[in-house]
Amino acid sequence: MASRKGFHPTQIVAGAFTAIILLGTFLLWLPISAAQGKTTGFMDALFTSTSAVTVTGLGTLDTETHWSMFGHWVIAVLIQVGGFGIVGFASLVGYLLEGRISLKNKMTTTSEASVAVAPDVKSLLKNIAKLMLGFQLLLLIFLFFRFLTKYEYSWQDALGHGVFHSIASFNNAGFALYSDSLIGFARDGWIIVPVFITVFLASLGFPVLVEIRDRFKLKLYKAFGKQPDYWMRPQWSLNSRIILWSSFVLLVAGAIGVGVLEWDNPKTLGPLDPLSKVLDSIFASVMPRTAGFNAMDIGAMHPSTWLGTEILMFVGGASASTAGGIKLGTAVVLFYVIYTEIRGEAAVNIGNRRLPRSMQRQALTIVSLTTFVIIGSVMLLRLTTNFDLDQILFEVVSATGTVGLSTGITASLPDHAKFLLSLLMLFGRLGPIVVATSLAMRRTRRHFEYPKERPLIG
Known part of the structure; x- marks a missing residue:
């Protein structure tokens, strides 16, 4: 709830994202952002800006041919700012300039980072910046030398393409400087593999x-006989165990599903050799949960593959990451709630930890709200457009999950x-954060209880 003295942190986050989207819209609307002979309509500029800030990747215009170099840099900056988090970015700048962070900024950054208990925000922002820039630099080096040597780009083009795609990859934004996304590099493992490894790691979340x-530091300390620091825990946290195991399960299940369904499809995996089929299946399993790049034609996939892809897009990646969806933690908590109810147990346990009831309600709220938004949007677009239901559902889930894949x-x-899709992208980026943080921070205490009564369900 907003206090009498100011705005709730989630309102500040939403306002900051909206403001940067409008600024990006203005910059992309300028003639200098479009290629020579091209003009950009306001709605297309708004859509592209929203897609970039929410690190989605859907586009109404051809990123390669429509935008000028200035426009490409505007999109890259919007992706970087959106991925880091508008408020987190501002707080980091304030910290670097002043050497301190106010309590108000601390609360706001905590809200953006999707954590209910305020961490050491200075360390949080430093870690985010170091990890983001470190991974992007590593991928940039790979892409720069590959573009320079294999494809004989000039060093300026190799550097520019490397910077753009390293930013888009780690921030899980499906923008590419090629009209066919990364289909042209589908046989080049030196580009495809580093990209999907970077995307996958980014989807795990900063924590x-x-x-x-x-x-790794703890292992090195032990190997050299040094005393570990006090904060180095010997056991994995429950959050990390959930994210790592569920990410592995979805990666394997998605790759097997795509491989089985598309193996003989002459328009996708059919003409490829077995190794390329496996790599493309893994790539197609990683991207729907996070980035939105594609190495095969999405529009040519089997409708069953679309359905599986929609499930991956709906789930998304980890909290406090640049990935979208309802988040892995939410999906795992909901799974264990159902599993516990089927077994008839009283408490929801994951491993050797018991989940608080408030977290269970938050998971149910996020899933239900996201589902209602998707259903309502699909119904509205089906009534007002001439596209097939399968195509509309895919587009809506992709926008809501801030993925960036499209059937075309x-x-x-x-x-x-x-x-509508612009609103869905903004909801997909902010909705789970705002809902989860609002529920976590609001505690209304009743001093009485109503009598119980059990209506019939099921």
């Missing part, structure tokens, strides 16, 4: 990446549909 880093209908959508 998990920090813990992985600390675990995005550019043909009418303006009202583009605006």
Whole structure:
């Protein structure tokens, strides 16, 4: 709830994202952002800006041919700012300039980071910046030398393409400087593999990446006989265990599903050799949960593959990451709630830990709210457009999950549909954060209870 003295942190986060989207819209609307001979309509500029800030990747215009170099840099900056978090970015700048963070900024950054208990925000922001820039630099080096040597780009083009795609990859935004996304590099493992490894690692979330880093430090300390620091825990946290195991399960299940369904499809995996089929299946399993790049034609996939992809997009990646969806933690908690109810047990336990009832209600609320938004949007677009239900559902889930994959209908959508998808992308980026944080921070205490009564269900 907003206090009498100011705004609730989640309102500040939503306002900051909206403001940067409008600023990006203005910059992309300028003639200098479009290629020579091209003009950009306001709705297309708004859609592209929203897609970039929410690190989605859906586009109504061809990123390669429509935008000028200035426009490409605007999109890259919007992706970087959106991935880091508008408020987190501002707090980091304030910290670097002043050497301190106010309590108000601390609360706001905690809200953006999707954590209910305020951490050491200075360390949080430092870790986010170091991990983000470190992974992007590593991928940039791979892409730069590959573009320079294999494809004979000039060093300026190799550097520019490397920077853009390293930013898009780690921030899980499906923008590419090629009209066919990354299909042209589908046979080049030196580009495809580093990209999907970077995307996958980014989908684990900053807390998990920090813990992985600390675990490596702990191993090194023990190997050299040094005394570990006090904060180095000998056991994995419950959050990291949930994220790592569920990410592995979805990666394997998704790759097997795509491989089985598309193995003989002459328009996707059919013409490829077995190794390329396996790599493309893994790539197609990682991208729906996070980034939105594609190495095969989505529109040519079997409808059953679309359905499986929609499930992956709906789940998404980890909390406190640049991935979208309802988040892995939410999906795992909901799974254990159902599992516990089937077994008739009283408490929901994961491993050797018991989940608080408030977290169970938050998971149910996020899943229910996201489902209602998707259903309502699909119904509205089905009534007001001429596209098939399968295509509309795929587009809506992709926008809500901030993924960026499309069956190819995005550019043909009418303006009202583009605006609706823009709202869905903003909801997908902010909705779970705002809902989860609002529920976690609000505690209304009743001093009485109503009598119980059990209505019939099931």
